[in-house]
Amino acid sequence: MADLSVRQTEIPGLLVVDLPVHGDNRGWFKENWQQAKMTELGLPDFGPVQQNISFNDEVGVTRGIHAEPWDKFVSVATGRIFGAWVDLREGESHGRVVTVEMGPERAVFVPRGVGNAYQTLAPGTAYAYLVNDHWSPEAKARHTFVQLGDPALGIAWPIPLHEAILSDADKAHPVLAESRPALPRRTLVLGAGGQLGTALQAALPSAVALSRAEADLAKPETLEAIEWRDVDAIVNAAAYTAVDLAETPEGRREAWATNVTGVGRLVEIARRHRLPLVHVSSDYVFDGTVPEHREDEPFSPLGVYGQTKAAGDALVATWEKHYVVRTSWVVGEGKNFVATMAMLADKGVCPAVVDDQFGRLSFTEDLAAGIVHLLASGAEYGTYNLTNGGPVQSWADIAADVFELRGRSRDDVTRVSTEEYGAGRTMAPRPRHSSLSLAKIEATGHRPRDVAYRMRTLVE
Structure with missing residues (x-):
């Protein structure tokens, strides 16, 4: 069992959190969000106000790439995913990509303006995320998107996108060169x-x-x-x-x-x-x-x-x-x-x-x-x-x-x-x-x- 740890990535502010998972003959338990311990290790005390869960029946469900006007703490409740994050903020790191394979033993802190996407690698995958602002139609209008298969991003999806399960909306997102940068605070x-x-x-x-x-x-x-x-x-x-x-x-x-x-x-x-x-x-x-x-x-x-x-x-x-x-x-x-x-x-x-x-x-x-x-x-x-x-x-x-x-x-x-x-x-x-x-x-x-x-x- 790994110790709780927080590590930086190549995208500024995007943090990978390794979570101790305690298992026995009954199953497993983990502290998915522990403010005191995690902030002491460098995770921002970002003040989550809403939790969302996306359940995915099949392998190959692919969602994203979305950058919302709030911070997110994403984790997997059950199953496994390939996660991809793209910096959509203006600046030196714009367009930078980080990918991480995740199960219950890992979480990622996603700062505002960084696009979030994932692909399920196991059936019955539940993807959970805490956010520090409430969803609203006004907030949705401020989302920024980029195309999952944009060659400029070079994301090596484990399941090719032509074989994956995508929504029509996600297929229609612009490529990076045509997407609008996320609004900075x-x-x-x-x-x-x-x-x-x-x-x-x-x-x-x-x-x-x-x-x-x-x-x-x-x-x-x-x-x-x-x-x-x-x-x-x-x-x-x-x-x-x-x-x-x-x-x-x-x-x-x-x-x-x-x-x-x-x-x-x-x-x-x-x-x-x-x-x-x-x-x-x-x-x-x-x-x-x-x-x-x-x-x-x-x-x-x-x-x-x-x-x-x-x-x-x-x-x-x-x-x-x-x-x-x-x-x-x-x-x-x-x-x-x-x-x-x-x-x-x-x-x-x-x-x-x-x-x-x-x-x-x-x-x-x-x-x-x-x-x-x-x-x-x-x-x-x-x-x-x-x-x-x-x-x-x-x-x-x-x-x-x-x-x-x-x-x-x-x-x-x-x-x-x-x-x-x-x-x-x-x-x-x-x-x-x-x-x-x-x-x-x-x-x-x-x-x-x-x-x-x-x-x-x-x-x-």
């Missing part, structure tokens, strides 16, 4: 209209990017309209970020509707479709009383905005496949603090800038790079701080750096306290210390660029 970016969303589109050019007008966390109908079966990961860069307005009655309601209720809906969608969820958070979940914040520091928000972000983070953490990316002092394309200081420097203005709030800037290009790293590297799920590197500075220090880069004196920036700056203004409380420890994300192999480097490229 793509990363979905929410909040595409914002500064980080813009940077994420550049970092993830194949992603589907939706603006607030297209997908509003506060409007559930816009989320339900998304074709989630075509998504392989969610990056949520959408949020209510009007820190001061959040302290008003109307702003408070809007902040909670987007940052908490809307995020809760997104978590449930991610859970339902078993999608990794990247959620962008903020230093405002802390009160800023310690010089540097670690990922495991308890929440202690000062204002409404911080309270809603903390509540959203807690909801996201209830889903196993999550990355909470906590950042601070974001600078991206368009209006931002650095660009404003550069403009004031060029105009000869001498601004008053707060000098008793401390942190590090987070340039959106580098934030996007860190998010891509987490998704691509398979880093352990959880919360990660992500800002640019370099020394901790005050806002006034940063303004002085910009002035110096623009040829002005650092002394042209007047340093004031938060209390002085806020006199006569309606302002939400700010954390005094916003610096975030970067040790955890650096341990995954990602080292954010230094603030000084990014400042020079942006200002000079």
Whole structure:
């Protein structure tokens, strides 16, 4: 009896599973699907929701080649088959073929977009498969097919196809050169209209990017309209970020509707479709009383905005496949603090800038790079701080750096306290210390660029 094992094939993601079969004078028993053991050996935890069985009376029944918009775990309950799989996804492996002879002692995990076919080698063969989406007429319209006997595939069927039992539909499938490639899953970016969303589109050019007008966390109908079966990961860069307005009655309601209720809906969608969820958070979940914040520091928000972000983070953490990316002092394309200081420097203005709030800037290009790293590297799920590197500075220090880069004196920036700056203004409380420890994300192999480097490229 073979040990349980999972092995790769020449088709990326197509896995062969050897199953222990326990037999005695009564027959045999096997664990056909065992989530804990199989995922530990490398099989994806693909979340099956439906099981189908195809019973075949005669030897030579041949079915396929079909690629459906879901993953499959195929096995044989009784009998024996010759199985053939063809990669119908776009890319380097398109058209690649893998064949395996199977009985009850073997199973195959078939990723979405890989065509599945088999031929029975014994009478009374029962072919079973688990899938991670429910069949529907809409789903059927998205199937991709290729002809069983296409010479370009070179499949050596044990029973020649002219002697086999085929359906008329399977006989009519196109050859590989004329078949349409299977639709790939793509990363979905929410909040595409914002500064980080813009940077994420550049970092993830194949992603589907939706603006607030297209997908509003506060409007559930816009989320339900998304074709989630075509998504392989969610990056949520959408949020209510009007820190001061959040302290008003109307702003408070809007902040909670987007940052908490809307995020809760997104978590449930991610859970339902078993999608990794990247959620962008903020230093405002802390009160800023310690010089540097670690990922495991308890929440202690000062204002409404911080309270809603903390509540959203807690909801996201209830889903196993999550990355909470906590950042601070974001600078991206368009209006931002650095660009404003550069403009004031060029105009000869001498601004008053707060000098008793401390942190590090987070340039959106580098934030996007860190998010891509987490998704691509398979880093352990959880919360990660992500800002640019370099020394901790005050806002006034940063303004002085910009002035110096623009040829002005650092002394042209007047340093004031938060209390002085806020006199006569309606302002939400700010954390005094916003610096975030970067040790955890650096341990995954990602080292954010230094603030000084990014400042020079942006200002000079």
